[in-house]
Amino acid sequence: MADKENGSKKVSRRKFLVRGGLGTIGVVAIGAYIFRNPIRRELLGFANSVEAPFTDNTDRPMVWFEVTANNEILLHSPKMEMGQGTFTGIAQMAADELSVSMSQIKVVHAASSTGNVDSFATGGSTSISGLWKPLRELAAMLRVMLIKEAALKMDIGSDELLVKDGVISGNGKMLTYAQAAEGVENWEVPDVPALKDKKDYKYIGQPVPRVDLDAKVYGDPIFGMDAEMSDMLYGAVVRPTKIGSTFVSADTSAAENMPGVVKIIVEEDFVGVVASSMLEAEKAKDAIVVTWDSYNSLDTSTIKKMMTVGNGNSTTIQKNGEAFREDDDFESLEFRSPIGAHAQIEPNGVVASVEGDSAIIKISTQVVSITRKEVAKRLNLDTEKVNIVPTYLGGGFGRRLHTPHAVQAAVMSKAVGKPVKYFFSRKEEFQHDMFRPPTHHVIKGKLNSEGYLDTLEHEFVSGDVATDSALIPNALTNVLGADVGAIRGGFIQYTAIPNFKTVYWHVVLPFATSWWRSLGLLANTFVMESFIDEMAIKASKNAVDFRLQQIGEEPIDIRLKNVIKAAAKKANYHEEVVNGRAMGFAASIDANTPCAQVAEVSIVANEIKVHKVTVALDPGLAVNPDQIRAQCEGCVIMGMSAVLYEQMFVEDGELIPTIYGPYQMALMKNAPKVIDVVLLQGKDTPGAVGEPPLGPIGAAIANAVRRLTGERLTELPLKISRASKL
Structure with missing residues (x-):
């Protein structure tokens, strides 16, 4: 038990090989391991x-499209809809290439039985950008296929036919897509x-209404919690309250004869109850006495000590020019961010039916492929015999x-x-x-004779974010030397600075951490943009001008400059305190998408408003510009909520709070009266949207507070420690 008292035990998690874009990194990373730091830095920069x-x-x-009898197109999406508007965006792309109206496109989640399975995940702000080219190509291919079948049925050359709103016409004849597809069994792809030219787009680029709006407004049963199956029972799982708990034994005698209990299942890794109702399952669960081997003395202060720069393993992820010398006169600040929960509205849950050698799983998930593999492996089923039927997600954010x-x-x-339904x-x-x-950060900088940064160094420590998760194995972190999620936002974007360096420290925490919307971006940008602002103040320079002068000339740099200028102009940015209000500025690049706020x-x-x-x-x-706004x-x-209110604590080995309210979040009354959004187009294809705007908000608020009070806030959530000087 000694190792449990000091928190040294590692949390065990399943690991899966990553595919797709990050798979390339994984292959090339072997070279990075051999040649170490220079190639590692190149690969980490690419991953970022x-x-x-x-x-x-x-x-x-x-596999993607189904033509229905009433001349609608059913699009089976491998990407999940969790409120981000993916279904609407992909419907717009498909409608334009298929030459159908938006009302004719119906988007549903692709069950794994359709064969349209995303082997990676819905996440990383890639749903629209990743599908931009392949989905339009597939839609265009289907349009050609339908025209060809119509040409055969009408005995007209394909080049003489026109399509509008899913109706193919020519020489006074016409067929709907449904009629063209009728009876066709062998399609020639x-x-x-x-693909259509930009000038011919009818829906792409337009603020069309969301395709899932009616279902949500009218409360249709579309979420995981709504899922049901005929003759289903209800399950509950006994879970420990303390960090790092491992199962030792269970006394189920008191629960076995309780009302409604159908069966108690004791496995090596969990104890479950199946009952006739959810309430009966929960009551029986509470009657089971489980002995756990757990940490007993962990608290928040222990975690803070663990999460301090200098602990764990370090990797230099970015380096240019010379480092600081011991005798350099530099400014230095330390920053911290707390444990954060996902706190999504819909708790995790599932309805599972296992019959013979097959299984059906209805679930709100971001990882259809991984979920299917996990179930198949545990039940020793063929993967193809497990059908994952995704539902809408009542909040995902990586959870x-x-x-x-x-x-x-x-199993139950x-x-x-x-x-069995279990939530x-x-x-x-x-x-x-x-x-x-x-996280914990140490950042330091030195100004030159002209009042701009000559040297900038950022060291930060984080637990696992992307790696050692269901998506990316811990081995990738071991090879690259850094977690590709934790470093998001950690790269210094002011590359015109002559000397800069970024060092990442990796610490294994005793509780499970993983993907949280924007990954490391929120904390890293808060630190970097707060420090840049402080150095601008020290140099007596305007915060916007100070930033612009230290950005490079690469295409992404030009785009960053443009959003900085656009935000400053739209907000009429100034640095005076007027009527008790001040402005704060911040900017970041995430997933190749620049954002300024x-x-x-x-x-x-004494509260920040x-x-x-x-x-x-x-x-x-x-x-869809409206959806991006x-x-x-x-x-x-969400960023305001995280930087002003949210934090989890560790007390007597338990993570707390465990309910909304004590886990403080932004309320309606805390929302700004105005959120003004300006969209720029620095490239001709869609980029990431879902996470990049989360980056600047923490520093923007903290920088405004600095001008109001003279106080540099360095710890999240932001709290005023002394009264305003105004």
């Missing part, structure tokens, strides 16, 4: 800016035809990249021979989250 492509099926239109509850429900279903309680959801890890802030009763946020974003081509608004609110 890569726009991951879609790497699965892109050559069989009939053509080469990819020329649903981890779905072992699907395995537990499947097999044990009782009936479908986390809110307490379980908070205590058994895959948390955003806490201006926050207008006041101090009310955000009145207005101006956002300038360059996502490339905006498939909504994503920016959502990121601002």
